Amino acid sequence: MLQQRTELILRLIVEDYIKTAETVGSKYLVEKFNLSVSAATVRNEMSILERGGYIRQPHTSAGRIPTEKGYLYYLKNITEKDKSPTRNASIKSHIKQSDDFRLTLKTLAKKMVEMSGETAVVAFNPYWSYYAGVSNLFHKPDFYNLELVRELSDVVGRFDDMTEQLFELATDTPTVYIGSSNPFGEQMATIVVQCKYKNNQKGLLGIVGPLRMDYVKNLALVDSAKDIINKMYD
Numbered sequence: 001m002l003q004q005r006t007e008l009i010l011r012l013i014v015e016d017y018i019k020t021a022e023t024v025g026s027k028y029l030v031e032k033f034n035l036s037v038s039a040a041t042v043r044n045e046m047s048i049l050e051r052g053g054y055i056r057q058p059h060t061s062a063g064r065i066p067t068e069k070g071y072l073y074y075l076k077n078i079t080e081k082d083k084s085p086t087r088n089a090s091i092k093s094h095i096k097q098s099d100d101f102r103l104t105l106k107t108l109a110k111k112m113v114e115m116s117g118e119t120a121v122v123a124f125n126p127y128w129s130y131y132a133g134v135s136n137l138f139h140k141p142d143f144y145n146l147e148l149v150r151e152l153s154d155v156v157g158r159f160d161d162m163t164e165q166l167f168e169l170a171t172d173t174p175t176v177y178i179g180s181s182n183p184f185g186e187q188m189a190t191i192v193v194q195c196k197y198k199n200n201q202k203g204l205l206g207i208v209g210p211l212r213m214d215y216v217k218n219l220a221l222v223d224s225a226k227d228i229i230n231k232m233y234d
Contacts, residue, residue, distance in 0.1 A: 002052075005037075007078065009045040010054055014066045014074045018212050021141040023063030068179035068211065071189070075176055075215055082220035090115065091224055097232045101197045104232075106130050108205070108225055116218050118209035121159070121192075125201055126167035131159055131208075142210035148187060155184050167204050170194040174222045179211060189213050191222050195229040203229065 002010065012033055013024045026042035029035060035042065046064055049055045054070035057063075066074070094111045098104045105122040112120040113133030123129040134156055137143060143152050155162070162183040169177065174193040179186045192206040205225050207218045 001077070002049075002054075002073070006045050006048050009042060010049055010066075010070060011074065011078045013046075013049075013055055013064060014070060014078075017065050018214055021212060023058060023065055025063035028063065066211075068186075071178055071211055071215075075178075079216050079219075082216045084220065087115070087220065088224050088228065091228055095228060095232070101201070101203065101233070102128055102130070104229070105203060105205075106132075108229070109133075112205070112207060112221060112225060115221055116207050116209075116214075118207045118213060118218065121163055121166065121190075121204070121206040121208055123163050123167055123204040124197070126164055126204065129160055129163040129204075131163070134159075137209070140210050140212075142187065142212055151185060151187070155188070163204070163206075166190065166192050166206055167202075170204050170206075172226070174219050174226070176215065176219070184208055187211060189215075191215075191218050193222050193226045195226045197229075197233050205229070 012029055016024050026039040026046060029042050030039045046055065050064065053067055054073060055064040056067050058065055091111055095104060095108055102124055105124060109120040109122045109130055109132040113136065117136060119131060119133040119137055121129065121131045137152055143149055165183040170192045172194050174191055177190045182188050182190050184190055187210060188208060189211050190206055190208045192204060195203040195205055197203055205222055207222055
């Protein structure tokens with residue numbers, strides 16, 4: 001476990017980078033968050049984080065950004081649940097129960113895209129899959145590099161195969177697969193959960209995006225979507 005102040009600096013770096021997609025520097029942190037320590041002290045904490053592999057410097061004379069290890073630590077030890085009371089109502093208002101489970105999942109996927117700003121993947125039994133919001137991936141600043149765009153294009157071309165892998169990984173608790181553990185590639189993050197249809201048939205709900213995604217919001221969104229589907233077809 002990291003020391004309390006070191007953990008705080010990691011949390012600020014992760015959450016600010018998620019929002020801005022800009023590297024984070026010590027002076028910036030002190031000024032933006034009105035920290036009661038000096039920029040030199042923050043730089044020392046950032047050095048500890050960098051040596052531990054939690055953050056990295058993408059280029060010379062730049063601030064720092066989280067690594068896969070940093071995101072994993074953040075998810076395991078820092079994140080708090082998003083308890084928005086309006087989210088379930090917003091999803092419910094757009095989803096209607098249908099005897100065609102695939103139609104319900106398609107509608108839900110589009111709503112998840114709208115609410116997350118990411119790509120949504122849904123599947124059923126697991127021979128049928130559907131994804132929405134793929135263009136969102138190409139609009140992320142994370143993928144402006146031409147080489148990354150090529151990799152992303154390859155990923156999109158293999159979405160169906162990767163969705164089958166996710167179906168095998170999914171449980172009834174939302175789970176995050178980041179970087180090296182993610183079927184979509186090391187620059188990606190995926191949140192997946194299993195939902196239920198009639199006669200114990202299984203469905204899959206997922207959100208796919210860059211490592212720099214809003215995990216708190218998207219974990220809550222996937223969990224809410226699962227609960228709504230399960231109750232709808234219980």
